[in-house]
Amino acid sequence: RERMNELFSEGQRFADLIRWRSFDRMITTKWIPEGVNFWESLYQLYDPDIKADGTPDAVVSGKDQSKYLRPYSRNLESSNELREGYNWHEAYYLYPIGISDILTASADRNLENSNIYQNINWPLKAGGHAEK
Structure with a gap:
């Protein structure tokens, strides 16, 4: 509560809600x-x-x-x-990594040979939506 009051309107609240997994109830029930x-x-x-x-x-x-x-x-x-309301996916707790970044980390610009992996529940294609 103290952090919420002190950092009001400073753009920190969303990061706190992500860190504390506060959106889990929106996975099953829309807000x-x-x-x-x-x-x-x-x-x-x-x-x-x-x-x-x-x-x-x-x-x-x-x-x-x-x-x-x-x-x-x-x-x-x-x-x-x-x-019908907002919903939330588990994937939203981690941002997707850009496909161009994954390709850049590969010696032959192949997704399968890259040193960087996509975050969980995100597809390996550009413009894809969260899978879970």
């Missing part, structure tokens, strides 16, 4: 960011013509999803891959 508690009374302060009822043309997430606003869960954004 859905939520905002203000909108549906208990706040929505009554706004213009009644604003679509806020969870219909496809609504400008905010529906009341049936949560009492808090979910900025990525609007009904208009059905193709949004973050609509």
Whole structure:
């Protein structure tokens, strides 16, 4: 807690969360960011013509999803891959090593003969996604 308070807004928090493996729960359960508690009374302060009822043309997430606003869960954004929440892969704890770096470490520029190995759960092809 002390480190979190002292280094607030200095870009150190994410490194701490990685070091402490704090994202493990997101491997099995997606995290859905939520905002203000909108549906208990706040929505009554706004213009009644604003679509806020969870219909496809609504400008905010529906009341049936949560009492808090979910900025990525609007009904208009059905193709949004973050609509159902963020997930995490074990591979994200280590960054992938660039394929060009692996090739440079090889005498004959062959991936199989390189002195550098790709981090676990990352593929040996450029632009690949985490495997696990």
